[in-house]
Amino acid sequence: MDNMTTKTLERLFSLEGRTGIVTGASGGIGEGIAKLLANAGAEVYDLSRSEGSIDNSKINRISLDITDTVRAKKIIKEIGESKGIDFLINNAGITKRTKAENVDEKFWRKIHQVNLDAVFYLSQYAYPYLKKSKFKGRIVNISSMAAHLGFKEVVPYCSTKSGVTGITRGLAVEWVDDNILVNSIAPGWIPSKMSLEVMDADRKEKILNRMPLHKFGEAEDIAAMVLYLISNAGKYITGQDFAVDGGALSYGY
Numbered sequence: 129m130d131n132m133t134t135k136t137l138e139r140l141f142s143l144e145g146r147t148g149i150v151t152g153a154s155g156g157i158g159e160g161i162a163k164l165l166a167n168a169g170a171e172v173y174d175l176s177r178s179e180g181s182i183d184n185s186k187i188n189r190i191s192l193d194i195t196d197t198v199r200a201k202k203i204i205k206e207i208g209e210s211k212g213i214d215f216l217i218n219n220a221g222i223t224k225r226t227k228a229e230n231v232d233e234k235f236w237r238k239i240h241q242v243n244l245d246a247v248f249y250l251s252q253y254a255y256p257y258l259k260k261s262k263f264k265g266r267i268v269n270i271s272s273m274a275a276h277l278g279f280k281e282v283v284p285y286c287s288t289k290s291g292v293t294g295i296t297r298g299l300a301v302e303w304v305d306d307n308i309l310v311n312s313i314a315p316g317w318i319p320s321k322m323s324l325e326v327m328d329a330d331r332k333e334k335i336l337n338r339m340p341l342h343k344f345g346e347a348e349d350i351a352a353m354v355l356y357l358i359s360n361a362g363k364y365i366t367g368q369d370f371a372v373d374g375g376a377l378s379y380g381y
Contacts, residue, residue, distance in 0.1 A: 141355060146170045147214055150175070150217040151219050169186075174190065176191055177192070213257035215261075216228070216254045218268070231284055259306040267296075270296065271292045271312040310366055311357050
């Protein structure tokens with residue numbers, strides 16, 4: 129690789145000197161995001177329920193239930209005041225397969241607390257620090273195909289992810305003059321613990337036939353889009369939801 133190529137890539141995609149947060153980075157898509165951002169030069173704080181260590185010196189794991197708003201606010205304040213915050217990746221989420229008529233109120237509240245409420249409150253807590261970022265603050269919310277398509281037996285999940293895209297657009301417009309860009313990514317089907325829990329053989333076949341590429345994606349596919357959006361390359365993008373889905377949303381019949 130020649131010197132000009134190296135300089136161009138560094139100018140557009142290096143995250144050296146940036147600090148940020150990824151929620152739910154103990155596995156799956158979140159772990160892929162955290163590792164790629166750290167490898168691109170960022171100092172990353174993983175806020176997840178896991179208490180285990182991670183094999184990357186630039187990733188700091190802090191055990192947190194993101195629905196604990198009091199502790200979440202305290203932790204984000206500590207990070208912001210000591211390191212500053214240049215980006216926030218709201219990735220953590222939960223789901224389970226349940227027929228709509230059997231969804232109880234307890235689960236409805238819980239999935240909305242994790243997938244939707246926490247996205248808003250963590251963004252709110254990070255706001256004072258993001259707006260001070262010398263790189264322009266970035267928020268990337270992980271939405272879903274379920275924000276755009278209907279799926280059986282995961283209606284609460286569809287509700288939360290549709291809400292995530294609404295929060296994304298609203299904050300993008302409201303905070304654009306506060307030095308903050310807000311976007312979301314709708315992953316296609318990435319084999320993770322959560323997605324595998326709601327996928328039987330029949331659903332797997334339907335999923336693979338639903339997309340032009342006819343294959344599952346990888347966590348790094350989502351991580352690469354996150355990198356693009358929070359790097360210098362993404363400095364003119366806000367209020368958008370990007371489908372990284374093997375073409376599923378474009379597929380007709």
